[in-house]
Amino acid sequence: MSSEPLLRLDAIGKRFGGLTVLNDVSFAVVAGEIVGLVGPNGSGKTTTINVISGVHRADVGRVLLDGMPVQALSSFRLARRGINRTFQVPKPFHTMTVRENIEVAAHFCRHDQVDIDAILAETNLTLHEATMAGALTVNQQKMLDLARALATKPKLLLIDEIGAGLNPQELAVIATLLSRLAARGIAMIVVEHLLDFLNRITERVIVLGAGRMLFEGSLRAASEDPEVVAAFIGG
Numbered sequence: 439m440s441s442e443p444l445l446r447l448d449a450i451g452k453r454f455g456g457l458t459v460l461n462d463v464s465f466a467v468v469a470g471e472i473v474g475l476v477g478p479n480g481s482g483k484t485t486t487i488n489v490i491s492g493v494h495r496a497d498v499g500r501v502l503l504d505g506m507p508v509q510a511l512s513s514f515r516l517a518r519r520g521i522n523r524t525f526q527v528p529k530p531f532h533t534m535t536v537r538e539n540i541e542v543a544a545h546f547c548r549h550d551q552v553d554i555d556a557i558l559a560e561t562n563l564t565l566h567e568a569t570m571a572g573a574l575t576v577n578q579q580k581m582l583d584l585a586r587a588l589a590t591k592p593k594l595l596l597i598d599e600i601g602a603g604l605n606p607q608e609l610a611v612i613a614t615l616l617s618r619l620a621a622r623g624i625a626m627i628v629v630e631h632l633l634d635f636l637n638r639i640t641e642r643v644i645v646l647g648a649g650r651m652l653f654e655g656s657l658r659a660a661s662e663d664p665e666v667v668a669a670f671i672g673g
Contacts, residue, residue: 443502444469444625445490445521445594450499452485452649459485461650463499469593472616472626474636474657477646478670483629486646487596490627491523492516503594514546520593526602528583532572536563536582539571543586552589560615561585577608584615595619597628601635613638633657645669 443466452460460482467473475483488494490501492513501509503519511519530539537554544552558564561581566574571582580600587595597616601609609632616639620626630636636643637657645653645660647669653660660666 446502448500450496452497459649463651465644467625469625470620470623472620472640474640474643475627475629476643481646482649483646491596517590522587522590522592523596524583524587526599528579530571530582535568537567540585540589544589557585557588576603594625597626599629601630601632609635
């Protein structure tokens with residue numbers, strides 16, 4: 439794992455009208471690292487990954503990918519640079535097959551030499567490649583969301599609440615897959631409420647509260663930090 443940051447957030451700030459949703463958020467992620475992003479509802483987690491992925495543009499601060507500022511780029515240009523994401527509620531093309539969904543993602547990022555069969559196998563979708571995406575289960579749609587992101591050959595994956603609504607066996611499969619992707623050098627920021635799931639895949643978490651960073655370190659240390667505890671339980 440390289441010690442040089444793949445991604446760096448430098449004093450990111452974001453407002454919506456009179457509401458400050460991110461204030462001086464700064465952290466870095468290296469290739470092959472999985473970082474958990476946690477916090478109570480409304481803490482700024484989703485806004486953070488929206489800024490990184492180009493859905494929103496930061497009002498202040500910089501987003502650097504491989505040392506180059508990319509905060510002014512649109513989502514599709516960032517995807518072609520190597521930043522892609524999944525969604526808590528997957529958004530596949532429901533009237534297209536699983537394979538077609540993955541092929542579209544690969545073509546969009548101009549990666550025509552992607553091994554679709556390998557991606558299908560890795561995400562346990564081989565037997566469903568001819569199934570319409572709208573007919574998949576919730577777990578299968580989440581795996582398709584991940585498969586489409588993998589087809590763009592990402593350097594950095596932003597994973598938004600992939601564990602929501604899944605059973606323990608499904609969570610274990612996804613944890614194993616994410617760990618395998620990290621071992622191949624893909625960096626990940628994982629937004630998640632399921633702390634046991636996060637504990638399986640990462641040793642470092644960033645805790646947000648009311649749009650600012652409260653803590654950065656191990657999940658165990660976070661659980662013992664008074665400011666983090668107060669943010670979660672209102673103490």
